[in-house]
Amino acid sequence: xxxxxxxxxxALYEAPGPKTRRRTRIITGISLVxxxxxxxxxxRQFYVTGQLDAKCWSFFLRQGTWRYLFNxxxxxMRVAATAGVISLVLGVVFMLGRTSGIKPxxxxxxxxxxxxxxxxxxxxxxxxxxxxxQYGLRISAFWMITLPVALAASGVLAEVxxxxxxxxxxxxxxxxxxxxxxxxxxxxxxxxxQALRIVVPSLISQLVVVVKDTTVAYVVSYPDLMxxxxxxxxxxxxxxxxYFVVAILYILVNYGxxxxxxxxxxxxxxxxxxxTTENPT
Amino acid sequence: MSAEIPVIELxxxxxxxxxxxxxxxxNLSVGKGEVLVLIGPxxxxxxxxxxxxxxxETIDSGEILIEGQPLPQEGKELxxxxxxxxxxxxxxxxxxxxxxLDNVTLGPREVLKMPKDAAEKEAMELLTxxxxxAQAHKxxxxxxxxQQQRVAIARSLAMHPKAMLFDEPTSAxxxxxxxxxxxxxxxxxxxxxxxxxxxxxxxxxxxxSNRVVFMADGQIVEEGTPSEFFDNPQTARAKxxxxxxxxx
Numbered sequence: 001x002x003x004x005x006x007x008x009x010x011a012l013y014e015a016p017g018p019k020t021r022r023r024t025r026i027i028t029g030i031s032l033v034x035x036x037x038x039x040x041x042x043x044r045q046f047y048v049t050g051q052l053d054a055k056c057w058s059f060f061l062r063q064g065t066w067r068y069l070f071n072x073x074x075x076x077m078r079v080a081a082t083a084g085v086i087s088l089v090l091g092v093v094f095m096l097g098r099t100s101g102i103k104p105x106x107x108x109x110x111x112x113x114x115x116x117x118x119x120x121x122x123x124x125x126x127x128x129x130x131x132x133x134q135y136g137l138r139i140s141a142f143w144m145i146t147l148p149v150a151l152a153a154s155g156v157l158a159e160v161x162x163x164x165x166x167x168x169x170x171x172x173x174x175x176x177x178x179x180x181x182x183x184x185x186x187x188x189x190x191x192x193x194q195a196l197r198i199v200v201p202s203l204i205s206q207l208v209v210v211v212k213d214t215t216v217a218y219v220v221s222y223p224d225l226m227x228x229x230x231x232x233x234x235x236x237x238x239x240x241x242x243y244f245v246v247a248i249l250y251i252l253v254n255y256g257x258x259x260x261x262x263x264x265x266x267x268x269x270x271x272x273x274x275x276t277t278e279n280p281t
Numbered sequence: 282m283s284a285e286i287p288v289i290e291l292x293x294x295x296x297x298x299x300x301x302x303x304x305x306x307x308n309l310s311v312g313k314g315e316v317l318v319l320i321g322p323x324x325x326x327x328x329x330x331x332x333x334x335x336x337x338e339t340i341d342s343g344e345i346l347i348e349g350q351p352l353p354q355e356g357k358e359l360x361x362x363x364x365x366x367x368x369x370x371x372x373x374x375x376x377x378x379x380x381x382l383d384n385v386t387l388g389p390r391e392v393l394k395m396p397k398d399a400a401e402k403e404a405m406e407l408l409t410x411x412x413x414x415a416q417a418h419k420x421x422x423x424x425x426x427x428q429q430q431r432v433a434i435a436r437s438l439a440m441h442p443k444a445m446l447f448d449e450p451t452s453a454x455x456x457x458x459x460x461x462x463x464x465x466x467x468x469x470x471x472x473x474x475x476x477x478x479x480x481x482x483x484x485x486x487x488x489x490s491n492r493v494v495f496m497a498d499g500q501i502v503e504e505g506t507p508s509e510f511f512d513n514p515q516t517a518r519a520k521x522x523x524x525x526x527x528x529x
Binding site for chain 2 (some may be wrong): 193
């Protein structure tokens with residue numbers, strides 16, 4: 001089936017002719033040269049200022065450095081995974097509230113969703129970190145970073161789920177009702193499973209946002225990758241080097257998540273969306 | 282009318298879409314084992330009428346009775362009543378994420394609380410009956426339109442309905458697949474199923490139905506036996522409609 005997958009380029013643009021192909025080659029060549037010059041300048045600047053000297057990198061040869069970074073990495077993963085799961089559950093709950101057809105519940109859900117979508121996660125973190133303790137509510141650093149990140153994501157996820165539910169053809173609901181399923185069962189057995197498949201790619205990109213949101217953990221001194229990186233920087237006086245390595249780690253994680261989303265979209269999307277929509281009138 | 286209670290009865294049913302009066306004072310009853318065909322130009326309200334019978338469309342006023350009982354408005358009672366009336370849609374509406382077999386067993390298992398084995402055994406019998414048993418473990422998208430529609434009929438039959446509604450069941454099909462679906466419907470009619478069929482298939486209406494109801498502009502304009510209606514239409518509106526579809 002993947003042989004028929006149409007790439008985004010094919011879907012959006014017509015096949016280029018000879019003139020376009022030549023122009024594309026010229027522009028590609030110029031771009032490559034410009035990028036090469038840019039990278040060259042950066043490397044030269046680092047070299048001149050001594051950032052590439054062996055002594056600035058040697059602490060990466062120590063096992064302790066990596067163990068410390070790895071611990072931070074684990075911290076990041078713990079927060080991201082926990083926040084991810086919580087936000088998925090809350091996202092579904094808020095979406096169900098918003099589409100429940102019960103007016104007060106809809107209004108409340110809508111306010112909650114818009115609130116968490118609109119408020120920056122850093123503000124939520126400050127709320128949990130600074131405001132709550134004043135009222136005697138003490139929670140660990142882990143939850144001070146995890147809960148705000150999860151809440152901020154849950155608002156967005158609720159809307160993602162709602163888009164998915166709306167994308168399931170109305171006929172599916174009608175068919176389910178017509179064989180005697182209750183509206184609740186129709187949602188859980190027929191609509192939600194299909195909606196989830198539709199939104200898997202958006203869910204995964206939201207997971208990337210969650211991973212990136214965890215980087216503000218230093219605010220609450222939770223030892224995530226970013227926080228541990230800051231400690232390493234102070235200890236070794238090596239800002240560029242540490243952030244360089246940390247950036248690569250984040251890119252690898254998020255690249256992995258993206259690959260996962262592509263894999264899952266292929267696996268779940270194809271057989272469902274290929275032929276059922278042949279529907280004239 | 283005989284003393285027997287009609288399976289489906291509509292009394293003075295009215296419905297508006299904004300300013301549009303889509304159903305106007307509809308009175309209709311369908312007896313047990315009767316095959317009633319609704320025909321009429323598009324926009325005449327025939328699909329809407331069909332869909333009011335299991336409350337996929339609500340009505341503004343009037344009454345709908347199923348075996349003499351008023352159609353429930355909501356909740357378990359409504360779901361229960363819908364389970365007893367099968368519905369086949371123009372666009373099949375098979376559950377896209379479930380296999381053919383699961384499409385047929387879902388209702389019996391979830392609503393009738395049948396055990397898995399019994400439900401699957403009966404589903405396979407029904408699929409064999411409509412000729413798609415070989416596809417039982419595929420998903421709907423892998424089937425042709427005609428096959429999907431036959432599965433949809435099997436899915437309805439699995440609930441042992443008192444009556445079945447067909448809302449233009451062949452209108453979305455390629456021409457070569459229309460007959461395989463009509464054949465299944467003809468057989469159902471022969472077995473005595475109570476059916477309300479919205480269709481443009483005049484041959485089916487003539488051969489199979491007991492009564493033809495002609496609708497235009499939200500009203501029932503004329504009704505009669507197929508031979509009365511097709512050979513000797515009484516109203517100008519019906520004549521005009523029949524002429525227009527016989528044009529060539």
